[in-house]
Amino acid sequence: MGKILIGFVISLFLMGCKGGKNLPVEEAILTHAPDVPPVITRTHSTKVKVHLEVREVEGELDSGVKYTFWTFGGKVPGKFIRVREGDTVEFHLANHPTSKLPHNIDLHSVTGPGGGATSSFTAPGHASQFTFKAMNAGLYIYHCATAPVGMHIANGMYGLIYVQPKKPLPKVDREYYVLQSDFYTEGNFGEKGLQPFSMEKAIKEDASYVVFNGSVNALTGDQALIAKVGDTVRLFVGNGGPNLVSSFHVIGEIFDKVYTEGGIHPNQENVQTTLVPAGGSAIVEFKMDVPGTFILVDHSIFRAFNKGALGMLKASGEERKEIYSGKEVDEIYLESKADIIREEMQPGNEAPKVEAPKEISRNLGERLFSNSCAMCHQSKGQGLPGAFPPLAKSDYLMNIAGRADRSELVKIVDTGLSGKIVVNGKEYNSVMTPVSGLSDEDLAAVLTFVTNAWSNNAKAFTAKEIQAYRAHLKK
Numbered sequence: 255m256g257k258i259l260i261g262f263v264i265s266l267f268l269m270g271c272k273g274g275k276n277l278p279v280e281e282a283i284l285t286h287a288p289d290v291p292p293v294i295t296r297t298h299s300t301k302v303k304v305h306l307e308v309r310e311v312e313g314e315l316d317s318g319v320k321y322t323f324w325t326f327g328g329k330v331p332g333k334f335i336r337v338r339e340g341d342t343v344e345f346h347l348a349n350h351p352t353s354k355l356p357h358n359i360d361l362h363s364v365t366g367p368g369g370g371a372t373s374s375f376t377a378p379g380h381a382s383q384f385t386f387k388a389m390n391a392g393l394y395i396y397h398c399a400t401a402p403v404g405m406h407i408a409n410g411m412y413g414l415i416y417v418q419p420k421k422p423l424p425k426v427d428r429e430y431y432v433l434q435s436d437f438y439t440e441g442n443f444g445e446k447g448l449q450p451f452s453m454e455k456a457i458k459e460d461a462s463y464v465v466f467n468g469s470v471n472a473l474t475g476d477q478a479l480i481a482k483v484g485d486t487v488r489l490f491v492g493n494g495g496p497n498l499v500s501s502f503h504v505i506g507e508i509f510d511k512v513y514t515e516g517g518i519h520p521n522q523e524n525v526q527t528t529l530v531p532a533g534g535s536a537i538v539e540f541k542m543d544v545p546g547t548f549i550l551v552d553h554s555i556f557r558a559f560n561k562g563a564l565g566m567l568k569a570s571g572e573e574r575k576e577i578y579s580g581k582e583v584d585e586i587y588l589e590s591k592a593d594i595i596r597e598e599m600q601p602g603n604e605a606p607k608v609e610a611p612k613e614i615s616r617n618l619g620e621r622l623f624s625n626s627c628a629m630c631h632q633s634k635g636q637g638l639p640g641a642f643p644p645l646a647k648s649d650y651l652m653n654i655a656g657r658a659d660r661s662e663l664v665k666i667v668d669t670g671l672s673g674k675i676v677v678n679g680k681e682y683n684s685v686m687t688p689v690s691g692l693s694d695e696d697l698a699a700v701l702t703f704v705t706n707a708w709s710n711n712a713k714a715f716t717a718k719e720i721q722a723y724r725a726h727l728k729k
């Protein structure tokens with residue numbers, strides 16, 4: 255990554271004098287996610303100093319959701335450390351004077367008791383030093399191990415250290431740092447304000463948030479990872495936990511190679527989803543063959559769409575239609591879903607009651623509703639908080655149903671609805687895809703049903719009314 259090469263080459267080469275021997279000492283370059291320090295090009299081992307500072311800072315877990323993070327380096331996840339196999343690492347852990355608690359560090363790359371934990375126990379306003387030999391190449395998690403350990407980790411105290419093998423992994427065009435972790439707040443997902451840590455939820459492993467790189471939108475929109483078609487991409491993936499195992503997946507990509515569990519051998523090719531254990535890692539590589547937005551998820555999928563475990567990789571470049579065509583055909587497969595439903599209703603011998611048009615509509619309408627709307631708006635029209643607005647007692651729906659011109663409802667069903675809307679005082683910002691295959695009669699029935707069920711009440715819709723709206727909307 256050019257940006258890093260230019261931005262972070264502040265590596266100082268000092269000539270230290272220790273034990274009578276002249277040992278070249280190098281200051282390690284540390285980076286915030288999603289950046290990764292540049293490849294180490296030297297071909298010999300040396301002494302590397304790492305300076306890492308613990309800070310307790312208030313930040314955002316989601317927009318409007320504040321959290322007091324305990325960090326290695328000022329942000330979650332902790333800074334990425336890169337050293338070379340065989341290096342002697344002189345580790346300096348500082349704890350900022352504004353911290354309220356002592357902290358330490360357990361690096362999984364350390365061979366020695368506690369991975370450095372006891373030697374690095376540091377009170378606020380102090381700094382500690384210890385030294386270890388990076389004997390085993392690989393990608394390792396580091397974390398705080400001060401009691402209560404779970405709480406220190408849950409508050410954001412983890413990061414990655416990569417001990418680059420003597421024979422480096424093959425050169426790639428882009429390397430990125432992606433770390434998944436879970437958070438436990440008193441409030442539910444999305445509840446605004448400063449959220450205290452919930453020990454109870456943490457013990458139950460009932461995560462309020464599951465995120466990449468420390469917050470809900472750390473890897474989306476303008477902050478998405480970027481690449482160009484033709485690039486080879488390597489992701490250094492970590493899982494800080496404290497509890498959940500990640501089923502790491504990139505939608506629309508196949509990992510050409512996976513270095514399972516952060517070891518240095520690519521032990522599998524063509525992998526869709528790789529497990530990243532809590533307190534563990536994986537290295538994945540793939541080539542960008544087509545442009546587009548590729549979504550990083552924990553494929554325990556409610557975490558992705560309801561708890562934040564979603565990131566983006568945007569690839570720019572020329573379309574390659576021979577690899578991926580885009581949508582080629584969008585046509586009607588069966589004339590009308592309603593015809594099928596109506597056929598099913600026939601043998602049910604009770605022909606719909608003929609007296610009131612509302613009754614007829616309700617009978618067919620109810621079937622059509624359960625077939626075409628209930629999977630989103632739910633069986634009793636009650637909706638799903640945060641995802642699907644209610645139709646039962648919906649002020650939005652009933653407002654339109656009470657107008658002289660009710661064409662907007664036809665438009666919603668025929669062409670869909672997206673963007674911000676407010677229903678019964680709650681905001682929704684989602685997408686309803688068009689519902690196809692409804693004849694004028696069918697749509698009259700389903701709209702009559704939804705505007706008259708669950709103590710809603712409105713004038714019945716007729717096929718003629720729908721036909722007129724449709725003719726008008728076509729213009």
Ligand SMILES: [Cu+2]
Nearest residue numbers: 357398400406
């Ligand atoms: Cu700590």
